[in-house]
Amino acid sequence: MTAIDLGLPTLGGLEGVPTTDARQTAKDFTSDQEVRWCPGCGDYAILAAVRSFLPELGLRRENIVFVSGIGCSSRFPYYMNTYGMHSIHGRAPAIATGLSVSRPDLSVWVVTGDGDGLSIGGNHLVHALRRNVNLKILLFNNRIYGLTKGQYSPTSEVGKVTKSTPMGSLDHPFNPVSLALGAEGTFVARALDSDRKQLTEVLRAAAQHRGSALVEIYQNCPIFNDGAFDVLKEPGERERRIVPLRQGEPIRFGADGEYGVVRDPATGSLQVRKVAEVGEAALVVHDATRDDPSYAFALSRLGGQDLDYTVTGVFRSVDRPSYDDLARAQVEQARTAKPADLGALLRGKDTWTVE
Amino acid sequence: MTADVGSSPKVSHGAPAPGRPTEVRKLDRVVIRFAGDSGDGMQLTGDRFTSEAAAFGNDLATLPNFPAEIRAPQGTLPGVSSFQLHFADYDILTPGDRPDVLVAMNPAALKANIGDLPHGGTLIVNTDEFTKRNLTKVGYDSDPLEDGSLDAYTVHKVAMATLTRGALEETGLTKKDAERAKNMFALGLLSWMYHRPTEGTERFLREKFAKKPDIAEANVLAFRAGWNFGETTEAFAVTYEVAPASLPRGTYRQITGNTALAYGIVAAGQLASLPVFLGTYPITPASDVLHELAKHKNFGVTTFQAEDEIAGVGAALGASFGGALGVTTTSGPGLALKSETIGLAVMTELPLLVCDIQRGGPSTGLPTKTEQADLLQAMFGRNGEAPVPIIAPRSPADCFDAAVEAARIALTYRTPVLLLSDGYIANGSEPWLVPSVDELAPIEVDFATEPNAPDGSGEFWPYLRDPRTLARPWAVPGTPGLEHRIGGLEKAEGKGNISYDPDNHDRMVRIRQAKVDGIAVPDVEVDDPTGDAELLVVGWGSTYGPIGAACRRVRRLGMTIAHAHLRHLNPMPRNLGDVLRRYRRVVVPEMNMGQLAMLLRARYLVDAVSHTKVAGLPFKAEELQGVFTEIIKGVAA
Numbered sequence A: 001m002t003a004i005d006l007g008l009p010t011l012g013g014l015e016g017v018p019t020t021d022a023r024q025t026a027k028d029f030t031s032d033q034e035v036r037w038c039p040g041c042g043d044y045a046i047l048a049a050v051r052s053f054l055p056e057l058g059l060r061r062e063n064i065v066f067v068s069g070i071g072c073s074s075r076f077p078y079y080m081n082t083y084g085m086h087s088i089h090g091r092a093p094a095i096a097t098g099l100s101v102s103r104p105d106l107s108v109w110v111v112t113g114d115g116d117g118l119s120i121g122g123n124h125l126v127h128a129l130r131r132n133v134n135l136k137i138l139l140f141n142n143r144i145y146g147l148t149k150g151q152y153s154p155t156s157e158v159g160k161v162t163k164s165t166p167m168g169s170l171d172h173p174f175n176p177v178s179l180a181l182g183a184e185g186t187f188v189a190r191a192l193d194s195d196r197k198q199l200t201e202v203l204r205a206a207a208q209h210r211g212s213a214l215v216e217i218y219q220n221c222p223i224f225n226d227g228a229f230d231v232l233k234e235p236g237e238r239e240r241r242i243v244p245l246r247q248g249e250p251i252r253f254g255a256d257g258e259y260g261v262v263r264d265p266a267t268g269s270l271q272v273r274k275v276a277e278v279g280e281a282a283l284v285v286h287d288a289t290r291d292d293p294s295y296a297f298a299l300s301r302l303g304g305q306d307l308d309y310t311v312t313g314v315f316r317s318v319d320r321p322s323y324d325d326l327a328r329a330q331v332e333q334a335r336t337a338k339p340a341d342l343g344a345l346l347r348g349k350d351t352w353t354v355e
Numbered sequence B: 001m002t003a004d005v006g007s008s009p010k011v012s013h014g015a016p017a018p019g020r021p022t023e024v025r026k027l028d029r030v031v032i033r034f035a036g037d038s039g040d041g042m043q044l045t046g047d048r049f050t051s052e053a054a055a056f057g058n059d060l061a062t063l064p065n066f067p068a069e070i071r072a073p074q075g076t077l078p079g080v081s082s083f084q085l086h087f088a089d090y091d092i093l094t095p096g097d098r099p100d101v102l103v104a105m106n107p108a109a110l111k112a113n114i115g116d117l118p119h120g121g122t123l124i125v126n127t128d129e130f131t132k133r134n135l136t137k138v139g140y141d142s143d144p145l146e147d148g149s150l151d152a153y154t155v156h157k158v159a160m161a162t163l164t165r166g167a168l169e170e171t172g173l174t175k176k177d178a179e180r181a182k183n184m185f186a187l188g189l190l191s192w193m194y195h196r197p198t199e200g201t202e203r204f205l206r207e208k209f210a211k212k213p214d215i216a217e218a219n220v221l222a223f224r225a226g227w228n229f230g231e232t233t234e235a236f237a238v239t240y241e242v243a244p245a246s247l248p249r250g251t252y253r254q255i256t257g258n259t260a261l262a263y264g265i266v267a268a269g270q271l272a273s274l275p276v277f278l279g280t281y282p283i284t285p286a287s288d289v290l291h292e293l294a295k296h297k298n299f300g301v302t303t304f305q306a307e308d309e310i311a312g313v314g315a316a317l318g319a320s321f322g323g324a325l326g327v328t329t330t331s332g333p334g335l336a337l338k339s340e341t342i343g344l345a346v347m348t349e350l351p352l353l354v355c356d357i358q359r360g361g362p363s364t365g366l367p368t369k370t371e372q373a374d375l376l377q378a379m380f381g382r383n384g385e386a387p388v389p390i391i392a393p394r395s396p397a398d399c400f401d402a403a404v405e406a407a408r409i410a411l412t413y414r415t416p417v418l419l420l421s422d423g424y425i426a427n428g429s430e431p432w433l434v435p436s437v438d439e440l441a442p443i444e445v446d447f448a449t450e451p452n453a454p455d456g457s458g459e460f461w462p463y464l465r466d467p468r469t470l471a472r473p474w475a476v477p478g479t480p481g482l483e484h485r486i487g488g489l490e491k492a493e494g495k496g497n498i499s500y501d502p503d504n505h506d507r508m509v510r511i512r513q514a515k516v517d518g519i520a521v522p523d524v525e526v527d528d529p530t531g532d533a534e535l536l537v538v539g540w541g542s543t544y545g546p547i548g549a550a551c552r553r554v555r556r557l558g559m560t561i562a563h564a565h566l567r568h569l570n571p572m573p574r575n576l577g578d579v580l581r582r583y584r585r586v587v588v589p590e591m592n593m594g595q596l597a598m599l600l601r602a603r604y605l606v607d608a609v610s611h612t613k614v615a616g617l618p619f620k621a622e623e624l625q626g627v628f629t630e631i632i633k634g635v636a637a
């Protein structure tokens, strides 16, 4: 078993996808289907952000595909005037993998949720990430099951009281960013439904990334888990809790930038300290392109299930050949090496003739 | 009684061949079984003998039989692996019920197989393994080679390991490495006994071990040593010739069912001018299809070994959505996992080829043994009304045609299609009259390119149907103006938007059923040579060989019998009802508990008798002959 270097150049995320000069607006990406999420659902904000961000990519609409699983978020494709498939529970990354491998001319997006992507479809998600298939995966995390009317999800906090857990949930939640980094995802980011500016920045970076891009989007479900992210939105609280990442800049937050992230020399883990105490020079300068995922992982561990410190922005963005490029290169290599002679294949090496 | 035709092999005596002191007898057919420990290389030995027989022009059929464990404990009964080969100078249908010659490499192989050797049969034993310890291990109190218990057979005791070691003395190989080549010694000896050509095997060994020339040489030496042992010792007074078979004219090769299936998939892609995308997960006995297809990327074949069965079929469906021929391969347990995605393919009406190489079930069951018990799973194993066309090949070579046909239906009608092969034909092999490529009919695929709304709105309606096939348009991403969304929720007829309307659902369920029911399949042909049989045997899939062989035997006994074999299980041939009603009795032999019989009884109100066996092994012609004659006598009485 030998590894073969296919010698592929690094490509942009949208390389091979036909573009258009025609002016596009959010309206061009809006289908004729009535949006049927509950009033006030965070999904509306995300839909609006995606519709209004897509025109700037300048891609031909017909070359964009949204694939989803099952859940509230997975209705997303119906509302986009692109190609789309609303598939079955948890399987969107697998279906999108087949599509992406066979069609280099498509920009393929996966829309999933915390239940769809981390529970029933957890296996497909981690494998898509490790393979680095050229998919943009938007994981709407509302920390609850919405479509089935309010059971706890794999991202719900321990002790969550829901219909299925009247005495409080027992299982330890996933941190989707940690999970994606553990699977060696090459692009991992987090944003909030309510922060259009940062969400758009993150989507833009994801689109340009070649390979799997996982974007966790905190999304409020006003019906079954209302206010789950309120602490990240309330003035006074949000400054103290949200740790925004900016490439090449020291990681600093707080109303007056009074907090910063430093490395603990003893354990190598990251910690939040008052800048006044440690000095500005001690702050970690964010670099999402570090090949070793442990730095990004340490960032993802800064906060816990109570959203005390919530890091947002791009945790990791590194180059690694994407699975679909490699798979197509193998087919091309085989085609060049050997003509497709069906007759010769069927006859094989040992034949005999009956006269 | 071992022949297909219900007689012992026909023998004619001839003069010794020049340079051969032994007497040469001509036979019309022989069944040889090689049996040994899983580590003894019996499958390879059988394969090589098969290739020699094929190259010589015999008709042949093979039955490999091996344990699920890769290396079960050495020398034990569960570790026994065997390979049975039937070759003849006429067209045969099965690997034979019982061997004429049994090669037993150790006491376990003897014990596990001797019951199948008819009295008077030839037994060739590797005596080196008959130690006290090995005998005890399998429960022999005394040495069967010495205690007279094998007196009913012609026994040849050959110290194969010792002789092989002797032949390889010069090579400098260790004792253990040298003894490992003893299977080639056995092959050499049998090749001598049956006048087989040897060049092919020597060439094969040199190629197989090209990177280890000393091992290649050792195997060639052992092979020759076996041959010379036959030639020079006087133990073997007779050798046998089986003349080439007179098969239809053309170019032949030997092929296993799984290879033929893989070639059929490659061919379907070529005939449809579509890339092939195989999404799959390794599972016995289907993995060889993946291995084979992975070698043929030059035909535009992508193979994707997914993280599980579900992802395999999911990726295949994703590729189909993108305009490729999506294929997935599996066995029973994997098919269970794929059912939800197959349902999605039914709902989204996309082409998808699902190949189930059936094995013994339920659950993990008997991974390396054969069974036909997934028919009802294929037919009904999904939630909701989810009809899926089903095709079953009847022999190893037929897997090629079945795969092409299945792909043709999937692409023409935009539907998942289930192909039901099984372990028996997947691993078994036979000569294949290689088709000429230009005789294969192209598969027409028309992608939608234009809006189709009948109201002139310029819209694209993804669920507007071709009135002839009821297929919906296949509009692949990248086609401007045809942007649309599909999915697992019920769709409104025509426009394809989500619809919860009761009448629409009722209509869509019926349309999906009508689409599958309306697939054009050829009428079933009945083999009823005299035209006056009263008993009709109906089979499907891999039982074709044993049923056909049993029918020949019954006719030899002066009775009449008819045989109809179903390739299309869904929809069934249009003439099937008439055929069933033409006969006084109908019997349905199956390697399951009567699944086809249940379908026939339900659909056609016919009082079909079910004959079943679920032993992990194919039917023997002999037992079916007994079943059929009993019924015929019953009808006459």
Ligand code: SF4
Pocket (backbone or CB within 6 Å): A036, A037, A038, A040, A041, A042, A043, A072, A073, A142, A146, A147, A220, A221, A222, A223, A224
């Ligand atoms: S249940 Fe919650 S997540 Fe689902 S649509 Fe309503 S508000 Fe949104």
